[in-house]
Amino acid sequence: MINFNGNTAQQDNNVLTQNRAFLYGDGVFETVKIINGKILFLEDHYFRLMASMRVVRMQIPMNFTMEFLEEEILKLVTEQGIASSARARITVFRNDGGLYLPQTNEISYLINAMPLENKSYALNTGEYEVDLYKDFYVTKQLLSSIKTTNKMINVTASIFAHENALANCILLNDSKNVIEGIQGNIFMVTGKKLVTPPVSEGCLNGVMRKQILALAKKIEGIEICEEIISPFDLQKADELFLTNVIMGIQPITKYRKKEFTNNLAHLLLQKLNESISEN
CATH class of the missing domain: 3.30.470.10 (Aminotransferase class 4, branched-chain amino acid transferase, N-terminal domain)
Known part of the structure; x- marks a missing residue:
């Protein structure tokens, strides 16, 4: 019973x-x-x-x-x-x-x-404000890099974002470093440098993350790095965006008082759609 x-x-x-x-x-x-x-x-x-x-x-x-x-x-x-x-x-x-x-x-x-409504990936350039989620932290371990059915941190972070009128939240690991968004990997552009956290930091080993890294390596003048990102680094960035296979690339327009451009995100999205149409 x-x-x-x-x-x-x-x-x-x-x-x-x-x-x-x-x-x-x-x-x-x-x-x-x-x-x-x-x-x-x-x-x-x-x-x-x-x-x-x-x-x-x-x-x-x-x-x-x-x-x-x-x-x-x-x-x-x-x-x-x-x-x-x-x-x-x-x-x-x-x-x-x-x-x-x-x-x-x-x-x-x-x-x-x-x-899904759209076949190709489209860049959403509307307001997309994020902030840090600090109630719980993602541990730096192998289980954090795979998709398991235990996603309680992502659920509670989504509720926090909704309650605070945010489009998304940035998750931190147990060393208080930036690792990803609620439902996608994070990339940071500073000058000609494109940075994303290494998988060893506890971020998801994203399929779209892999595609974006490969596409960015083909763009002349862009330095690609997998490095630790601190919350302080975000406010020094020129551009922030999130990636996953459903939305493609989502530019972040605002983090706290800092606003961002979307130039590289736009270029990468064009190349992403081109690569899909070629295959």
Whole structure:
């Protein structure tokens, strides 16, 4: 029996009371963007998902190939009629059984999808103010660099941003250094230097982060660095922007009293769209 909001009922073996992702955050996930029936950066997403499963000691099924995952995602968005422009989330979780110690390392997966309005990435140049989130800190460890179903810091930071009329918050690690936004990696431009925190600082090993670093290296005169960023560095920057595979690049317009340009963000977005259209 279970009690759900005051009502008792028989426990169904398939309900959330048995799901380990729900009970313990024992799951990992990837969010992908689909354009014209093609999953962008599929190989990067697939290998990050496989690496995440290995880190948390999940058993990877023999049939869980990149081709299999691609087929399953595209089957869903095609049946929904949204294959022209969509986002899909693949959640992988350990099968039911056990308490902290699982009874099995075998997995199940769930894919859900929703339509997106735009096919190409567009630069949002509207007001986008951020501030630091200091209630909780991200630890500098391997688990912080993968997407697990335990995202309580991101949830509470989102609530803080909403309560304070902010577009986003900047997360800090346990050394009080800048690592990322709530839902994307952060980049800082100072003069001709483009800086983003190294993954070892606890930031997500982002798929779009990888694309932006590769594109920036092709721009003449830009120095690319993976370096520690302190909160004090942000106010000295010329430009700040966030990245993820769904939004692409989001310029930050204001941090405290400092306002920023978006010149490099605009150029990188153009190159990002060009690279997608070529593939």
